[in-house]
Amino acid sequence: MIHKLEHIGVMVKDMDASIRFYTEVIGMKLVKRKALADGVELGFMSFPDSDKIEIELIGRGHDGLPDNGLVHHIAFTVSDIQAEIDRLKTFNVKLMDETPRTILEGDLIAFFFGPDGERLEFFQPASQ
Incomplete structure (x- = not known):
């Protein structure tokens, strides 16, 4: 199990x-x-x-990353996605999404990159 x-x-x-x-x-x-x-x-x-x-x-x-792959993305739950995006900008983090996108039943997501190009996501559930 x-x-x-x-x-x-x-x-x-x-x-x-x-x-x-x-x-x-x-x-x-x-x-x-x-x-x-x-x-x-x-x-x-x-x-x-x-x-x-x-x-x-x-x-x-x-000496570089192995070719057996990185993780596709890691998601972090947040309470105020726009505030978190704005905070990332102060760190000059590379963003995929400058503004949140709505998915499913009103959940909000925004993708950005870590220092080795790993894809990271902020997730704000609609039910907050």
């Missing part, structure tokens, strides 16, 4: 830059960082008030 989403693994080029992005821009905290014997470095990120879902940053140094 599957109980919950454990973590999402994202391949990154620069662990320090990615940790900085996920802490300063997204508001997560670094839970654990570990260099493995095979040259891989791991960084586990979660939100300060919840450790139920983690993002696992997986890095091999500055």
Whole structure:
């Protein structure tokens, strides 16, 4: 039986830059960082008030990303999507959506990019 989403693994080029992005821009905290014997470095990120879902940053140094793929996108629930988009602009984050898009039954979404081109999404449910 599957109980919950454990973590999402994202391949990154620069662990320090990615940790900085996920802490300063997204508001997560670094839970654990570990260099493995095979040259891989791991960084586990979660939100300060919840450790139920983690993002696992997986890095091999500055020699580029492997060709086995990045995650398509990671979505974060927000309460005020336009305010979050405006906040991203202060960090000069590359945006796919300058304004929120409406999907399904009035939910709002906006996509933007992390430091390694990973696609990230803000999601504001209609039922707020």
